[in-house]
Amino acid sequence: xxxxxxWRNVWRNKVRSIIMIVAIALGLVxxxxxxxxMQGAVDARIESATRSEISHIQIHAPHFxxxxxxxxxxxxxxxxSEKIENLNDLEAASYRLIAEPFIMAAHGTGGxxxxxxxxxxxxRVSNISQKLVEGTYLEKDGRMPPVLIGEKLxxxxxxxVGSKVNVQMVDMSGDLSSKGYRVCGxxxxxxxxxxxxxxxxxxxxxxxxxxMPDDVAHEIAMICANADDLxxxxxxxxxxxxxxxxxxxxxxxxxxxxxxxxxxxxMYIFILIILLGLCFGIINxxxxxxxERTKEIGMLMAVGMNKRRIFSMIMLESVMLxxxxxxxxxxxxxxxxxxxxxxxxxxxxxSEGMEKYGYASQIYTSLPSEMLVTITILVIITGMVSAIYPxxxxxxxxxxxxxxTE
Amino acid sequence: MKxxxxxxxxxxxxxxxxxxxxxxGVDLSFEEGEFTAIVGPSxxxxxxxxxxxxxxxxATEGSVEVDGVKIxxxxxxKLTDFRMKNIGFVFQAYNLVPVLxxxxxxxxxxxxxxxxxxxxxxxxxxxxxxxGLGEMMNRRPSKLSGGQQQRVAVARALASKPKFVLADxxxxxxxxxxxxxxxxxxxxxxxxxxxxxxxxxxxxxxVHKARRVxxxxxxKIISDEVK
Numbered sequence: 001x002x003x004x005x006x007w008r009n010v011w012r013n014k015v016r017s018i019i020m021i022v023a024i025a026l027g028l029v030x031x032x033x034x035x036x037x038m039q040g041a042v043d044a045r046i047e048s049a050t051r052s053e054i055s056h057i058q059i060h061a062p063h064f065x066x067x068x069x070x071x072x073x074x075x076x077x078x079x080x081s082e083k084i085e086n087l088n089d090l091e092a093a094s095y096r097l098i099a100e101p102f103i104m105a106a107h108g109t110g111g112x113x114x115x116x117x118x119x120x121x122x123x124r125v126s127n128i129s130q131k132l133v134e135g136t137y138l139e140k141d142g143r144m145p146p147v148l149i150g151e152k153l154x155x156x157x158x159x160x161v162g163s164k165v166n167v168q169m170v171d172m173s174g175d176l177s178s179k180g181y182r183v184c185g186x187x188x189x190x191x192x193x194x195x196x197x198x199x200x201x202x203x204x205x206x207x208x209x210x211x212m213p214d215d216v217a218h219e220i221a222m223i224c225a226n227a228d229d230l231x232x233x234x235x236x237x238x239x240x241x242x243x244x245x246x247x248x249x250x251x252x253x254x255x256x257x258x259x260x261x262x263x264x265x266x267m268y269i270f271i272l273i274i275l276l277g278l279c280f281g282i283i284n285x286x287x288x289x290x291x292e293r294t295k296e297i298g299m300l301m302a303v304g305m306n307k308r309r310i311f312s313m314i315m316l317e318s319v320m321l322x323x324x325x326x327x328x329x330x331x332x333x334x335x336x337x338x339x340x341x342x343x344x345x346x347x348x349x350x351s352e353g354m355e356k357y358g359y360a361s362q363i364y365t366s367l368p369s370e371m372l373v374t375i376t377i378l379v380i381i382t383g384m385v386s387a388i389y390p391x392x393x394x395x396x397x398x399x400x401x402x403x404x405t406e
Numbered sequence: 407m408k409x410x411x412x413x414x415x416x417x418x419x420x421x422x423x424x425x426x427x428x429x430x431g432v433d434l435s436f437e438e439g440e441f442t443a444i445v446g447p448s449x450x451x452x453x454x455x456x457x458x459x460x461x462x463x464x465a466t467e468g469s470v471e472v473d474g475v476k477i478x479x480x481x482x483x484k485l486t487d488f489r490m491k492n493i494g495f496v497f498q499a500y501n502l503v504p505v506l507x508x509x510x511x512x513x514x515x516x517x518x519x520x521x522x523x524x525x526x527x528x529x530x531x532x533x534x535x536x537x538g539l540g541e542m543m544n545r546r547p548s549k550l551s552g553g554q555q556q557r558v559a560v561a562r563a564l565a566s567k568p569k570f571v572l573a574d575x576x577x578x579x580x581x582x583x584x585x586x587x588x589x590x591x592x593x594x595x596x597x598x599x600x601x602x603x604x605x606x607x608x609x610x611x612x613v614h615k616a617r618r619v620x621x622x623x624x625x626k627i628i629s630d631e632v633k
Contacts, residue, residue, distance in 0.1 A: 008505035304490020
């Protein structure tokens with residue numbers, strides 16, 4: 001019966017309750033949507049990083065990651081790559097050679113990271129082949145070996161498809177090696193920094209330029225079927241990789257790992273700020289509701305409603321009021337979020353700044369379901385916390401005085 | 407059989423500069439089935455006396471014993487429980503819960519007592535019929551007249567089968583017809599069900615109906631007449 005009284009009390013002053021419910025709902029719509037937008041941006045960044053840049057898991061020879069030394073390589077790379085691909089949890093694996101060349105073109109020079117890849121294997125691990133804006137994906141056309149470059153580097157060095165570049169690097173024996181490549185294609189990812197510093201050439205071409213032995217690789221990159229349980233896959237890969245280093249993307253790119261982990265905290269802080277603001281509104285509403293009913297509360301105390309029940313009744317009213325707005329807000333916020341899950345939000349006005357840090361200029365919202373549960377729980381807690389002060393006010397009433405209040 | 411025994415009761419209100427002796431050495435007792443009016447001018451202490459007897463206010467000195475229990479020695483929690491089980495209240499301004507129907511207002515007290523649904527419904531119907539509101543059980547207070555609301559309040563006061571009912575100026579807001587009607591109902595319940603009623607009142611119609619009239623002035627009993 002106390003539930004029924006509490007619910008009816010919520011609607012005693014309809015205008016006041018509706019204003020409060022609308023305020024809570026709007027606050028939560030904004031909160032849910034903002035969280036979904038931020039999560040969407042981070043998800044897109046992770047997707048870009050894992051599918052275009054670093055993949056899910058990589059294997060390197062011990063100490064190679066410290067300074068990319070050419071002489072530190074994985075032996076029997078093809079066999080290892082095939083064994084890894086046969087693991088149930090793996091989708092694909094690709095072995096690569098890596099060099100840090102000096103690039104000379106007609107209109108400028110630059111540095112970067114050159115990856116020697118087997119196109120057919122690489123296509124299954126990285127989506128660079130789908131990011132071409134011009135040209136072909138490492139198809140040989142003529143006598144010069146092909147090179148795939150990023151749009152940012154192409155702009156910087158004024159290169160086009162068919163342009164020639166000269167690439168210099170130190171080979172296995174420590175000698176300077178120079179080789180001409182012809183630009184076969186230009187790619188564009190959401191990360192302009194990646195586009196400016198990464199070049200792709202054929203495995204065989206880089207192997208020859210570096211004078212590397214057969215069947216070796218500096219890196220084996222792989223994509224897993226389920227990205228949520230990489231640690232388990234990592235341990236299986238480690239068993240096959242022997243002494244070589246196996247690292248998941250969070251270890252390969254700790255900055256991004258921190259970003260994703262801190263995003264959850266940012267989201268909670270953001271929603272807590274919204275709820276804290278709403279909390280004051282709810283306290284005010286509940287306080288008015290209690291002060292208006294001094295006589296009635298006094299009567300309830302007089303006829304035997306104990307303090308625990310009075311407290312519960314006011315607490316329930318506050319939670320019901322808050323939850324009404326909360327449910328509407330979370331529902332509408334989710335609806336809007338669902339819409340933008342398939343229709344991206346265009347933030348191209350800020351694309352230059354965003355792409356510099358690897359963020360896409362089109363964001364698809366993403367709202368983790370556990371976040372909805374957490375928000376709902378936080379809304380209930382807000383309702384309870386907001387009721388404490390008004391409820392304490394009610395409990396301090398003297399029934400004899402309260403029943404005679406005008 | 408004595409159900410209330412008041413001994414040497416004092417109540418002093420202290421404010422910054424003034425000390426008011428609202429109840430000053432009252433000794434009284436009430437028998438089961440009494441229909442008593444406590445009368446006196448405004449500020450004479452009759453409401454304070456009623457509040458202390460009802461466990462709503464604390465005495466400065468003295469004791470109130472209800473059915474053998476010294477209520478001024480009970481903890482706040484036990485006192486609330488004691489009120490719920492033993493005392494019915496009727497207030498001047500009715501004090502019904504506006505969001506509940508007449509039936510729910512009466513039933514609510516029994517709900518607090520933990521009575522089961524069937525018992526609650528049977529007793530609520532019986533009481534509302536007894537006060538002449540059998541046809542209006544599902545109306546909210548705003549849809550009832552002042553007299554009807556006060557009759558719901560009487561039914562509510564009786565819902566918990568109390569040992570006695572304290573009515574603080576129950577007719578003050580009612581017209582003559584409603585007052586007569588209400589007093590007739592309470593008198594009937596008193597005679598037929600032996601329910602003890604104690605009124606504080608200015609109303610001569612209540613005084614006229616009462617079988618015992620206690621007059622209080624400046625916190626002291628100045629007369630106690632049994633008709």
